[in-house]
Amino acid sequence: IMLKNYNHQIIGFALTMVAWILCCISMGLPQWQEWHYEDPMTFKPTVAFVGIWKACVFHNDNNSSNIRICHQYNYRDSFVPLYIRINQHLLLVSSLLGLFGKITTIIALSTMCMRRVPRNAICNPFSLSGILNVIASSFLYLAILLNYVSTIRKWGVAFPPSFNMPSHPDTQKMGSAMALAITAAVFFLLSGTIFLSLNLAISKTPRSKI
Template identity: 55%
Template sequence: MFTVMMILFNKDFNYQVGGFALSTIAWILCITSMGLPQWRVWYLKEAAISYPSVAFVGVWKTCLYHYDNSSNIRTCYQYSYYDTFIPLDIRISQHLLLITSIFWLIGKVATIVALRNVYRGRQEQNATHNAFGLSAILNIIASSFVFLAVLCNYFSIVNKEGIAFPPSFHMPLYPHNQKAGAAMGVAFLSAVLFLFSGVIFISSTVPLNIVDFPDI
């Protein structure tokens, strides 16, 4: 009983739990950004439509919106990991985000093991420190991978690069104008939270010096 109370009031232990929570939120945001098409917003001009069409170009799909005075038509096209028309920046983003999910899963297991050792008052210092250290390294790497995915797409927007979509997508090679979408913001926030989580695991001290008092 006293051991549990000492752990709960230990600031370092609370930091570790907070780092675990941050990494979980970061992973959720990362997965969410992968499923969103709004990585790049393309503005297209079509003579047959009174207003410019808008296309959302994501990591795994593209959605095209046609606007007129009376309706809003949405058409989405999925593309897989093996499609040959996918440009290098999107291909790199697919790799980076998938590897990030794997790293997070390994780091999550390591963090759970370390927190369990601390909660049970075990004095396995090397094992616990190594588990937190592994989780910290993986979270920082995950942060850099997500940030690189954001940078790849951002530089493609800045350089006004086009995409040679297949004819079935009904998409031009280049948009009239393009900008960063909301999914890039979600991914960037994920990278920041991954980084904070890794820094917390590195900077905070694991509360190993716990004395187990018998119940009275």
């Protein structure tokens, strides 16, 4: 690998790391959808967040402060709609692919630093990392698109009575977790593009004739 491409590889690795961290953070946040409705018990405006793995409701107490109550859900809960279950799988696969992409990038960097790549090699050791990152980005984009469609079309969730949440809010919009997921998807795509472009640079490098 040519020395001038070393900076590109470091940038790609940094993008992979940040993308994977943002993907994991966004997966655990409830702010994928922001619901606004009137609480049937107190008749006060209420804000709730509906995420991939949990839903959180904000209640106002007598001191005008917000009390956050979160409810977890998992694969065994029958009330979880299909689009949330699909997003659960998409985000899990994205995080796993990002983790494997990070590991293969570390291996490729160590191989490069140890000078184990043959001088006449036409195979880019970062190709696998690039492919994994591009696929992770694609899965993330699918999850973002599905959440966007469900928000625009106001698909509801039949929460159990213990959640004290309606199945459909008065109004709903996309939450801040979407911004993190979009940033992670862009970073995964950029890092994958950088790693795969190195393969083109290597294949176009003229080899000396003996």
